[in-house]
Amino acid sequence: MTLQGVCSFAQGEWVSPGEHTRRIADAVTGQDFAEAGGASLDFAEMRRWARQNGGNALRTMTFHDRARMLKALALYLGERKQALYDLSYRTGATLADSKIDIDGGIGTMLVIASKGRREMPDSQVYLDGDVEQLSRGGTFLGQHICTPLRGVAVHINAFNFPVWGMLEKLAPTLLAGMPAIVKPATDSCYVTEACVRMMLDSGLLPEGALQLVTGGLGDLLDRLDCQDVVSFTGSAETAFKLRSNPHLLRESVRFVAEQDSLNASVLGPDAVPGTPEFDLFVKEAHREMTAKAGQKCTAIRRIIAPDAHVPALIAALSQKLTDTRIGAPDLETTRMGALISNKQRADVLAKLELLGPETERVCGDPQNFDVDGADASEGAFLPPVLLYCANPDAAQRVHDTEAFGPVSTVMGYQDLEHAMALVNRGGGSLVASVVTGDGDVARQVALSAGAFHGRLYFNNATSMKESTGHGSPLPHMVHGGPGRAGGGEELGGVRGVMHYMQRTAIQGSPDILTAIGGTWFPGARETERDTHPFTRRYGDLQIGDTLQTASREITLEDVEHFAKFTGDTFYAHMDEEAAKRNPFFPGRVAHGYLLLSFAAGLFVQPDEGPVLANTGLENLRFMKPVRPGAHLKVRLTVKKKTPRTDSYGEVRWDVQLRDQDDDVVGEYDLLTMVAF
Incomplete structure (x- = not known):
């Protein structure tokens, strides 16, 4: 039989396996079908090439x-x-x-x-x-x-x-x-x-x-x-x-x-048999034992439940595991396929031997099970094996030995503190899950187990229809864990x-930081042009382009009209004596949102042009109260540019509101979409 050669790719070329290769077997038949390795690769050149x-x-x-x-x-x-x-x-x-x-x-x-x-x-x-x-x-x-x-x-x-x-x-x-x-x-x-x-x-x-x-x-x-x-x-x-x-x-x-990782899943004290949470817990445990034949770094290895509910849990989970069809993975009726190799199967069996003295096998017999469409004696098949540990406090192997296959151990806990002690005996895990509808339980878990886990997954009747599962690392969230789990961290979006x-700390003048980071910083160079910035297209706007507006007086009539028009009649805007008793105000002051509205009126260019939409403002702060009689002006500066589609980009503007004394009374980032 000719074996398929699995090639390497180095320095722009595909390289066939060499003389001293390792053979690869089909997990279903146990027959060798491919070989890899043995190629003479120049790793120094590969590194240089990269x-x-x-x-x-x-x-x-x-x-x-x-x-x-x-x-x-x-x-x-x-x-x-x-x-x-x-x-x-x-x-x-x-x-x-x-x-x-x-x-x-x-x-x-x-x-x-x-x-x-x-x-x-x-x-x-x-x-x-x-x-x-x-x-x-x-x-x-x-x-x-x-x-x-x-x-x-x-x-x-x-x-x-x-x-x-x-x-x-x-x-x-x-x-x-x-x-x-x-x-x-x-x-x-x-x-x-x-x-x-x-x-x-x-x-x-x-x-x-x-x-x-x-x-x-x-x-x-x-x-x-x-x-x-x-x-x-x-x-x-x-x-x-x-x-x-x-x-x-x-x-x-x-x-x-x-x-x-010896990941654990905890049945919350409120998730009693007969509740949606109990059924959810059984479903999640079953899925994590059988998906990928239990060969997942995030699979549930320890199932921890209140002592009183352990019998019901074992009965319900054992029934689902017994009903799981094992067979050739390409059959539509198969719900669990084979392990990766007979070597891996042997390793799982050896780990079961280690776990044996501390546990009782309550479901699954590795020596007696049916396989659809394949020969169980040739392929790397195992049934799901559920163990029960009656004394998890005295046990050691159930907390430090991972059978990397369809194997998990049920154990009971007395109270939540006891449950968390058992969870943490894993010595650092990728994930622990808790099925509970009780927020106080979830908070105690986070405080007790957070330091030992890279991810805590909570689920209940509210979230179960949309939740992604105990064993699913998501690219948005970090994947990794302390201690036994490796101390590393992957994914987590930009993290x-x-x-x-x-990461490098840079220090310098505002102009230097602006030049390095491509983002305008206060104090950096500003450029005022002859045309209004809202009349210029995305490509014509430059970092540091600035508009200084005329000023507008804020009158008492403006404040009262805004209060009645919007319904915001907060006492600091309407009652002089009450406002003076407030430690933040010298008397009646203008609404912050009134200032924002007047600011827009000062800098917005009303005609149709390249500015397509105002999509929001961020980092809003009010630094100084504005009394009626004050004069408001605005400085608008291009802070950052980010293309969004082929036809427009986002322009972030630094907006400063100043009074007649040139004091900054408010500031924020304005976001607009501007056509190319």
Whole structure:
């Protein structure tokens, strides 16, 4: 039988496997069908290629350019995902499992692309936080910025998510402006290779932005320095070996780890049998035990319920697990497929042996179960196995041994404090979930367990129709956890991009900070032109363009008319003596919203023109009360520009309201959409 060669991609060329390869078996039949590794790769040249070609090309692009590239890549993959589904059956994954991996990865890339367009600037410098005034007069300022690292990101991924595991790392890496070398787990690397081929065939990636290693990494890690990043997903043991590499430690190479985890799910004290919450809890536990045959880093390994409800829980969950059809993953009737390999199956069985002395098996017999459409003795099949631990306080293995398959352990708790003590004995986890409708319970969980978890997932009858599930990391939220979970963090929107960038504190004059960050700061140079800024198109507006308006007197009649017209008759606007008793006002004062309205009247250009819409204002502050008789004027300055579509962009204006003494009485950011 001819084996399929799973290739690497290095320095712009596909490289076939070499002589010393590792064979890959079909998870369903147990038969070898592919081989990978053994190729002679020059890792020094791969790193140089990534840095000089991919890195340089990506850094010439803006964040928005990269975000558009990611969106186009995701859409391209979405049109070709059926081929990935077909390959994924060989990993033992059902179609539903494959959608978690493939559709989930594509969806993650789309979210990161959207975040890049909406939350990052159309430039090459990201401003992190607000400006800091470092001097009394405002001529010396500070600002934190983030810029791309100048090295390569080495992504070492696990076998269970050959597509999502790659794309969830690759999207923030490319958005940051950094090239990647991807190293998938060998058991499922053929799916990753197919996805990489698609992305390269799209022509959307700059040369050198993406390389693939389907064998070992050789001496690559020994060649990295402070500009490189290693991002790892896998076992705690392997993570420890990698992060202990003396060269990585000596060179202070960033190391991000997402490791195995003894995740827990807690049935809240209010979620008694017969309630929607109890049924929801059973449904979530069942799904996490059977999806991907339990091979998820976020799967529920410990099921923790009130002592009184443990029998009912075991009965309900055991029934659902017993009814789960196990079989060939391409059958429509199959609800749980195979593990990735017979080696993994053997590992799960060995872990069951370790858990045995502390537990009782209450559902699932690894030696006696039915498989539809496949030979259970040849493929990597196991039934869902539910264990019960009667004394979780005295137990150790149930809190430190993960059977990475369809295995979970039920244990009881006396009260919520006891439940949280059991949850935290996992030593740091990616996620813990709590099914409860009680806000006080949720708050106590957050305070007690937050420090041990990267994510806390609460669900109940209110949110269950729209919730995404205990085991679903979302690109908007951070994924990672302390302690045993690796101490790393991925995703989280723009937070995930920051792992591939350097945060730098810059200090200087307002003009210097404006030039670096592409955002106008108070005190920086202003330019007044002959034409009103609202008559100029997006491309004609420049950072620092300023309009100084005429002034308008605020009369007592204005204040009273505004109060009666709007219904805002707050005493500070209507009663002189009451206003004087207020420590903030010298007497009757103008409404803040009256000032905003008059300000708009002073700077708005009424004729039809390139300004399409006012979409909001932000950071509004009133600094000085305005008495009737005061004169109001406005300074309007182009602060920042961000393209939004092919026909218009967002212009952020710095707006200052000043009185006759030139004191600032109010300020805010005005957002307008302006035509190109």
